[in-house]
Amino acid sequence: MRFAIGALLIVLFSAIATSSVLLLEVKDTVKAFQAPSKPIPKVKDFLADVEPGEPQTILLLGSDRRFADIRAKLKPRSDTIIVAHLDPDQNATAIMSLPRDLRVQIPGHGMRRINEAYELGGPKLTIRTVRELLSIPIHHVVSMHFGGFRRAVDRLGCVYADVDRRYFNDNSRGQNYATIDLKPGYQKLCGQDALDYVRFRHEDSDFVRAARQQQFLTQAKAQIGVGRLLSDRRELLRIFGAYTETDIAQSSVAEILGLLKLAYESSKSPVTEIRFPGTDAAGGFIDVSDGALLETVDRFIDVRGKDPDEKPTSPKRIKPRKGLAPGLVLAQSQGEDHVLSADLRLAPLGLPVLYPRARLAKGGYAQTSSPRSYELFDAAKKRHRAYRIVLSAGEVGEYYGVQGTTWKKPPILEGFDDEVRMRGRTYRRYFDGRRIRLIAWTTPEAVYWVSNTLSQRLTNSQMMGIARSLQPIGS
DSSP states (O other): OHHHHHHHHHHHHHHSSSHHHHHHHHHHHHHHHTTTOOETTTOOGOOOOTTTTEEEEEEEEEEOHHHHHTTTOOOOOOOEEEEEEEEEETOOEEEEETTTTTTETTTTTTTEEEHHHHHHHHHHHHHHHHHHTTSSOOOEEEEHHHHHHHHHHHHHHTTEEEEOOOOEETTTTTTSOEEEOSSSSEEEEOOHHHHHHHHOTTOOOHHHHHHHHHHHHHHHHHHHHHHHHHTTTHHHHHHHHEEEEEEGGSSHHHHHHHHHHHHHHHHHHHEEEEEOEEEEOGGGGGOOHHHHHHHHHHHHHTTOOTTTTTEEEEEEOOOOOOOOOOOOEEEEEHHHHHHHHHHHHHGGGGOOOOEEEEEESEEEOSSSSEEEEEEEEOOTEEEEEEEEEEESSSSTTEEEEEESSSSSOGGSSSOOEEEETTTTTTEEEEEEETTTEEEEEEEEEEEEEEOTTOOSSOOOHHHHHHHEEHHHTTT
């Protein structure tokens, strides 16, 4: 959801120019957003003032309000709570999801789940709750209904996402969860599928769900170019205005342009996901210690990105460790049996199936939709072969996997952090903080990668060990 909001702010700023003609266009564009957008009444007293261009923190709320709830006069809760910190001087834009089951002090209501603040007092009470929890100023708030998220994703041309496992629910057993039907593997997600994916909470922990949302937002931001935004800014702004409530709608053109300049400068930097710490507690709550919270907030405010002019160095050679990394076991026969049918289909089509001889000692191969062999279409609608192997990490909602495809340059593999060379392979590594979230390499036929779990459960040595163990059947 942050990508839709941030991108639309960038759309506005992109129209800025010194000439009076373009300035008039900016004012018209701002009005195009303001006209359908509903302001949040009486929130200015809860938001901090800030000079134009200074670092700002924006509270992003996703409401779970549905038509049936409106008809039944039920108050919505905030299904998603994300804080974003914009500071172009730090070469990174920080985002942090707050678990919906986090136990906090809600002013005037005692200790409750944080998402109840929206039900009890709307955005105003949510602002107060988040501000007091994190002890940081909140400068702006945007509340988006899910219909806007779905339509914005469609209008922006959908998003390629690395789907970690099978997601399915049709409520046939009497559950009351949102329906979903997604198979694992790297694929393009459009409006409803994207919404189902980021909202999924059946058979998941709150931490995994937050990690999934942040991963989707990060991948979306990396794929949506300014040119795409510019060419369709009027319709995007109409969608944004129609499905959001925000204090920005009440601001003057000058105030909006000040924020837009900041958003534009921040858009040049990558998104850094700050993982929220916490532990499961009785009653389905999530608790966080004062020390862990303080350390996390410090990292959120003082996030540091790479220098934009910094280039990856030449691949460095590293000596493979002797034996397996702690927590890994050899499972060669099991792996060959698991992927044999996929290899028989794909190898003759130019995509040899590599499988991991090593896996985590906990968990094992998923028995649903793994391995999956399928066709993957790029932005030019060119067909590529692909497969996905899914493995459980032995914890609720935690899956890692192996992806192979004949699409040599998928968006997910842009912007690697470093390269290392081991035993004839050059691996490109992608980090989330200090953890490897993805490691990839290319062969003459295809590109392959290993994806960590959404919460980055696998250690760096485990990720490297699994990647190094990937081999074709019979080798």
